[in-house]
Amino acid sequence: MKKPLLFTILFLSLSTLSNCNVKDTIDELSDTQKALDCVNLIEDIDEKWDKQDRDCEEIKSDVAKILKTCKDFISAEQKAQLEFYSANCDADN
DSSP states (O other), X not given: OOHHHHHHHHHHHHHHHTTOOXXXXXXXXXXXXXXXXXXXXXXXXXXXXHSSSOOHHHHHHHHHHHHHHSTTTSOHHHHHHHHHHHHHOOTTO
C-alpha cells in the first residue's frame, strides 16, 4: 500500500507532465504533492494503529481528516481500512 502507490503516482505524474502546458504542469504537481501527503498520512495512521498503547481519539481524528482531505487520492480498500480503524479503535486492544 505504500511504495507501489508512490511509484505509480510519480510515474503517472512524470508521463503526464511531458505533454502539458505550464498551468497543467503546476496543477499536476499540486495533485502529486497532495497524493504524496495522503500516502504519508496513511503510513502514519498504520503505525499508530500497530502501537500497543494506541491513542484512539487521535486515530479517529486522523481518520476523519484523511477521509475528508484525501478522498480523491485513496482507493476503496484504503477507505474501508480507515473506516475499520475508526470503528474498531479501543485502547484496550
